[in-house]
Amino acid sequence: MNTNILKTLAVVFATVLFVSCDNDYNSIGGSVIGDRNYDFNDGEDFSVYAYNSKLGPVQTNKLPVHQLGYLENDKFETTTANFVTQLDLAKEAPVFTTNIAIDSVVLTVPYFSRKRTLEVTGRSTYRLDSIYSNATTIDPIGLKIFRNGYTLSDFDASNPSSSAQYYSNQDGLFDAAKVSPADPVYDNPAFVPSDKEFVKYKVENLVMMPKTAENIESRAAPRMRLMLDPVKFGSTILNAGASNLATNDAFKNFYKGLYFQTQTVSGSRGSMMMLDFSKGNVTIYYKQDKISGQPSVKAMKELTLNFSANNVNLFNHANDVYSTPASAPIAGTNGHENLYLKGGEGSTTFVELFPTFSELENLWNLSKTKGLLINDAYLTFTVNETATGVGSGYKFHPNRVYLYDADTNKRLYDYNFDNSINTAFPKLAKYIFGGILSDKKTYKIRVTEHIANLLKSKDLAELKEKNVRLGLVISEDINEVRYAMLKTSQTVSNTQGISKIITQYPMAAVINPLGTILFGNVPSTDVANYDKRVRFKISYTKPN
Template structure:
């Protein structure tokens, strides 16, 4: 048997080489069970069992590693999705002091307190003037934005686990957090709308001449100066500012709360760990110095103290699905509903026992195996399709072997990497149908060749970054997945996008767009 498998593997190499040498037209004539081409590649389609799981509660206090830098990306705002309805995202963040035991010079006056949260953006040029195109912003309307101090203490470690494991916080905990808000309004904007305008700074250069500089667009606003005067400046020399732990207990966090208005709203992805993200307290004081004539004069000096956001930051979500959509998700629908945020994922079960045993008993070389998901445009109500889909081993919360072996990279845009494993959406210009192709060739080969391999459930989710493969915990979901392998984790990259789409499922009436497993193979029987 091992010898036979070895022969099959060698044969596979020659067949693949032959296929690569074949012209593209050989693969465009798929009209049924057999692909008419010299290599004799054939196609079988297998029905799969697929259904939607509604994530009622997911862990959201997790950061990502992007190269050598940590990202703590969270959604903030209101997004009215044409299919999934209105969702609101707020953020509760720890705050840390940039410098412990800060000292303010005698006579220092707090001039302003500025919050800065850069948008994700791309720099362009128009008539030699730099302009920016915003990214990761969903919707074009406004929302009410308020910032208040929270007295809720965010633990880094879980007390129930003897402080040996990280504390998990979930997307449905905003009602709890709001019980601990103070009465102080640090910032309120009744209609906040993100802007692509660059930030202008007017200052002086080294020669003392007026100079104007610019930075990328950001949520940059003035906060309540009196609040920070009492909270920080007036506490100079106190125990509260003497150490990081004391300060964390003293100033436990800020709640960035979004509330819907009558317009469509907008939702923004922010990186709270960005080096430019934080709050700066700008103060001024007079300092004695000598002028060019040697006279003693007072010179106004401007300095600042920085506050940065802590590692523990929680995204909360509020909103309900429309009644009809909730019924479709819970019932035996013909569609698969996938949405990011505190949304939904798809569960896919490939091969029943008979189909898998049948494949094992035949002398076949598996050339390619794909799941093809077609967007149901009739139910999208004009919504944009998500950028990518992510397929994974749901039983073990791990990547598939096809993900690991796809080495395709896009250095200019890493979000478009691994396009062999998970294709970019492709729209047929004639039919208008949009399709996503998810490759699981090696996964299927392993199921056939490895007697110890388990036919695991597969999960499929929307993702804003195919390179992020971390998982987060699930607090509650429906329906409950049968069997021993419960839904305990989901891809973290699905939580940081509100995008979603409706796909034709396994019971769709249209045979051409129905969700199926397509296996391309070559028979070695002579």
């Protein structure tokens, strides 16, 4: 095992010890090498520039989770999130008998939730996760569901070998193609998600038993349960005919899916739900003759339709108050005073390390001539709570941000190297790499391996090439590392005037509706907040 690996393992071990003791842990390495033959630097500030970019519409088909709702945000924009999806027959070519009578049609999608208590009666209480509202309680939204009339394709019509791409700003296509727009299959002018557990009661002789404890068949975590119109939806499906139900391809050609449309409610600030539709379904419950032509004996049946992976999240924006500061030209040559991060069809921050290249060149020379070793390197971003307005119209800080190589859309070495896990909260894995919101309202991200890799460059030309621009975005899930395509590529110039074409955006940011405002690297005119600027620190050891 070479010395670099041994050094790295020592650093990681020390980091884990510090993480267990301090949520906003300090620089590591101070006691790794204490010999007098070494000079130890326990955290030197280096130059860093950070600036905003609003990237525009982004690909939103086939996301892992989806937004649905309406969220009013004073500091960013009001976002309405709609959703369209195809449906799949759980079982192709269903067989019916005679005298069919629909009992009910239930659309079910589980909420993200955590169990709080389990009572001796077996009843559980839950707390809903990933539902956001800037009101004191969860405010209602208007929710309608229509039969979709716009064909969702799996493949690009102009290039059949490529997958079709749909974008966040294409809501108008689906809105205009609604089937029976005045007659939705579901209509609730004041929908509010419930945190109550779902209790299923026994059914005997085709009749639901009384809702008593002894008749409980099962219990489940909270879920969205919507009663769709049995005639407008149920009868349409059951009367589709054998040819339209023979295969899923035939069924999708007949019934193009569902379009979920959310609307504002007077006096409501709205709420936004994060939902995993892949875990939901629509079930048609119906009665029919147990044997065709013999109506004296009935049987209860069900036809299940699953939500297809072919779906699109659609965003509409209003009262956009952050486009101007998020798209403003770079202030002079050293970045922005405030950094605007927004998920969904949002914005990113670009980060340049060592814009004063002589700093990096000096470290590289020391590594080559003096054997300098990087013990720790990290970036710290602090929330500008005054600008964000928490407590006066905005309740949420994103739990996590994600740093990546924005020039090549690659993960950083520190991300790949970090195998730390969190079994209870998987989204908080890779906590050594960091980016998790601390109690001090800071996001700390380690770039130790990234810097160490820079110093391995064979010459100055390679060193400059490897010092790529980094991207910082909101993250819904640190384990989601795929990218979504931008509808229109963006040309973004760095502080040196060098342009890069940006074509992709991290999917983890697309699926998060939140935003935050961070202090940038430009010193604030408010002296009290000077130390809250973006900080880039490196600690290292150098043999005498």
